[in-house]
Structures are given as structure tokens and as C-alpha cells.
Amino acid sequence: MSAPSTTLTARARLMHIARNVRSVAYGALLPFDSLFRRLNRLSLYPPIHLRRHVGCLGGGFNGPGYEFVVYLRLLAGLRDGQAIWDLACGCGLLELALADLGWEGRVVGTDIHRPCIQWAQRRLGKSLKQHTFEHMDVFNAAYWPAGKLTTAQWLEQFDARDFDVVVAKSLFTHVLPDELDVYFRGIAPRLKPGGRAVLTFFLLDEEQARASAEGHARMQFHPYEADARCSVRTALAPTAAVAYPRAYVLERLREAGFNTDRCTIHPGVWSGRPDGLSFQEIVVIER
Ligand SMILES: C[S@@+](CC[C@H](N)C(=O)[O-])C[C@H]1O[C@@H](n2cnc3c(N)ncnc32)[C@H](O)[C@@H]1O
Incomplete structure (x- = not known):
């Protein structure tokens, strides 16, 4: 053994x-x-080591940021004057794209990686007056080992509320099941009634399995021995990439207070599905 x-x-x-x-x-x-x-x-763009931290070294500097502004507008109905919580905002690339495309409203961006948040506060805080960036001092072995709080403790003291939209782009692809539940339960009550969460995942289902079996997948996941509720790309660094069964995620969202009857899932191309929209699955769900 x-x-x-x-x-x-x-x-x-x-x-x-x-x-x-x-x-x-x-x-x-x-x-x-x-x-x-x-x-x-x-x-105004972050230096290379921070761009690497958020996985944005390609995509024309901020391709994914601009892509997501379109999704927020078209899929989540984001309008000017609304309020967004960008959970795991990294160094604020989405906020840069929102401002550059003329969106006007308020954003609270939070992330556990202090250098990213400090950079965003210093460089973006001055020009994007309605946007604030807050560090989440949460312990995370891979992304913030110096963190002092648990996710639940941080959420308890995060008193921002009444968001029209909560976006978590490429967060839950790094989060294991216990923490996933904590986040879902933290997001739902912070949305206005009828507000929308835009959450990305690697979702496992029959169509994804078929595409993978036909050799089209760009990534492979394996059942995670330490927690049967999810699959990971490598057990050595489980939070590097985590995938969940689609039905499991919907069930957990429902338990957390989301309305699963008001939910749309846009497939991702990572799995090799021909009908994918973005790289990861995008779940748009109402409170
Ligand atoms: C792939 S990056 C995406 C960043 C940003 N959403 C973007 O699209 O530019 C993932 C982000 O999640 C943060 N992160 C990873 N695990 C986290 C956790 N458990 N809780 C909060 N943030 C986390 C990382 O610090 C990183 O900034």
C-alpha cells in the first residue's frame, strides 16, 4: 500500500x-x-506571469474576456446599470473587456490569488471607478497556500448582495465537490430574485462520452479516487482540471436554491462535441 x-x-x-x-x-x-x-x-493588460495564472496567454491577449461580454449580454440578458459579482475574476480581464465594449454598471471582482487582485486594484481600480476588486484570503493548496480562511468563512464575511448577475468563468473547473456546494450556497442568496448565474464547467454526459469515445475530445478526465463525485485530469494536481456529471451539478444547484426549470446549458467544445459554443460548458441559471 x-x-x-x-x-x-x-x-x-x-x-x-x-x-x-x-x-x-x-x-x-x-x-x-x-x-x-x-x-x-x-x-492596461496584466504582466505575463499573471496572464499565465489565469490561463490567458493566447486568445489575442483578451479574446475570452470579449467573448464573455457577448455571452453575458446575450445569454444572461446583462444590461447597463446592473451589478455583477465576478467570482474568481483573476486580474480583471473580463472587467477590462466590459469597459472597453462600453458596458456601464458595477462589478465586484473577487479572487483568491492576491497578486492578481493587487494588480487589478492598482491598475484598473483608478480607471474603472465602479469596479472594486477584493482578495479572498482562502486557503487553497494549489492557488493560494498562504490563505487563512476557509471558503465558508470568507463567504460569511462577504456582505455584498443584490447582484443581477454572478459570473464564475473557469472557477468550478478547479473546484472539488465539497467546496462546490459551499460556493453554490454562497452565490444563490446574493442574487436578486430572478437574477442569473453564469457558471462554466467541464460537464460529463452521454453526448460528451460519445464524442470522447470517437476520439474527438481535447481533454480526458478520469474518475477521482479520492472523491467519486467528480473526475479529474490528473490525481497529482486534482484542481488543475475537474469535471462533473451534468446531472450532479444540476442537482447541487437545485439544492442550493437555484431554479433548475430556468436553466440553459450551452455545450463546450473541449469534449469534441460539434455543437459547442465556448471551450467549457456554460450554465445560465436563475435564482
Ligand atoms: C482560469 S482562471 C480564470 C480567471 C478569470 N475568471 C478569467 O477568466 O480571466 C481561474 C481563477 O480561479 C481562481 N481560483 C482557483 N481556485 C479557486 C477557488 N477555490 N476559489 C476562488 N478562486 C479560485 C484562480 O486564482 C484564478 O484566478
């Missing part, structure tokens, strides 16, 4: 070393990156 766990620990350590080496490599690229951003008038 001890051999596999020893191997796992050794491999996890190697993973940690690899992550540190990667950070040093991005650090070395910083001077070139800042010159590039200055020359191309992109200085």
Missing part, C-alpha cells in the same frame, strides 16, 4: 519543482513582456 503513495508524493514534489521553475522562467520574460505591452499600448 505504501509504494503508490510514496510514488505519488515524489511525483507531487516534482510537480511543485516544475511549477517553481516555470515561475522563474516567466520572471525572466518580464522585461520583454513589459516592453511589448508598452510598445503596443497594452499597458
Whole structure:
């Protein structure tokens, strides 16, 4: 029994070393990156190591941010003057795109990665007056190991309410089942009645399984031995990419107080489905 766990620990350590080496490599690229951003008038955009943290090194600097403004407008009915909670906002790329496309309203952006939030507060806070960025000092082994609170404790002291829209883009693809429930129960009461949550996932269902069996999938997930409710890409770094059965997510949302009769799921292309909209599944659901 001890051999596999020893191997796992050794491999996890190697993973940690690899992550540190990667950070040093991005650090070395910083001077070139800042010159590039200055020359191309992109200085409102975050530096390379923060863009990497939020997984946005491609996509024309902020392709996914602009893509999501369209989804918020068309799928969630976002209008000017409304209030958004951007849960796991990273360094505020969505907020930059919202402002650039002329949306006017209030955003509260929160994330557990302090460097991202500090950057957003310093660089975006001044120009985007209606937007505030708040650090969630929540312990997370992979994304914020210095955190002092649990997710539930942080939510207890987060008193913002009455949002028209809550968006969590690429958050629940990094969250394991117990924390998923805590977030669902934290989001629902913070929405106005009839307000909408726009949440992205990797969802597992029959059509996704068929596309995967036919060899079309861009990512593969495996049942997670430590928690049968989800699947992960690698057990070594489970929160790097987490997938859930579609029915499970809907059930948990219903339990948390969402109206599953007022819910639309837009398939993602990650699974190789031909009818995908964005990369991940987008669930739009009303409170
Ligand atoms: C893929 S990035 C997406 C960031 C942002 N939504 C965007 O699209 O630019 C995932 C974000 O989730 C944050 N994150 C990861 N696990 C989290 C957790 N358990 N609770 C809150 N935030 C988390 C990370 O710090 C990171 O900023």
C-alpha cells in the first residue's frame, strides 16, 4: 500500500519543482513582456506571469474576456446599470473587456490569488471607478497556500448582495465537490430574485462520452479516487482540471436554491462535441 503513495508524493514534489521553475522562467520574460505591452499600448493588460495564472496567454491577449461580454449580454440578458459579482475574476480581464465594449454598471471582482487582485486594484481600480476588486484570503493548496480562511468563512464575511448577475468563468473547473456546494450556497442568496448565474464547467454526459469515445475530445478526465463525485485530469494536481456529471451539478444547484426549470446549458467544445459554443460548458441559471 505504501509504494503508490510514496510514488505519488515524489511525483507531487516534482510537480511543485516544475511549477517553481516555470515561475522563474516567466520572471525572466518580464522585461520583454513589459516592453511589448508598452510598445503596443497594452499597458492596461496584466504582466505575463499573471496572464499565465489565469490561463490567458493566447486568445489575442483578451479574446475570452470579449467573448464573455457577448455571452453575458446575450445569454444572461446583462444590461447597463446592473451589478455583477465576478467570482474568481483573476486580474480583471473580463472587467477590462466590459469597459472597453462600453458596458456601464458595477462589478465586484473577487479572487483568491492576491497578486492578481493587487494588480487589478492598482491598475484598473483608478480607471474603472465602479469596479472594486477584493482578495479572498482562502486557503487553497494549489492557488493560494498562504490563505487563512476557509471558503465558508470568507463567504460569511462577504456582505455584498443584490447582484443581477454572478459570473464564475473557469472557477468550478478547479473546484472539488465539497467546496462546490459551499460556493453554490454562497452565490444563490446574493442574487436578486430572478437574477442569473453564469457558471462554466467541464460537464460529463452521454453526448460528451460519445464524442470522447470517437476520439474527438481535447481533454480526458478520469474518475477521482479520492472523491467519486467528480473526475479529474490528473490525481497529482486534482484542481488543475475537474469535471462533473451534468446531472450532479444540476442537482447541487437545485439544492442550493437555484431554479433548475430556468436553466440553459450551452455545450463546450473541449469534449469534441460539434455543437459547442465556448471551450467549457456554460450554465445560465436563475435564482
Ligand atoms: C482560469 S482562471 C480564470 C480567471 C478569470 N475568471 C478569467 O477568466 O480571466 C481561474 C481563477 O480561479 C481562481 N481560483 C482557483 N481556485 C479557486 C477557488 N477555490 N476559489 C476562488 N478562486 C479560485 C484562480 O486564482 C484564478 O484566478
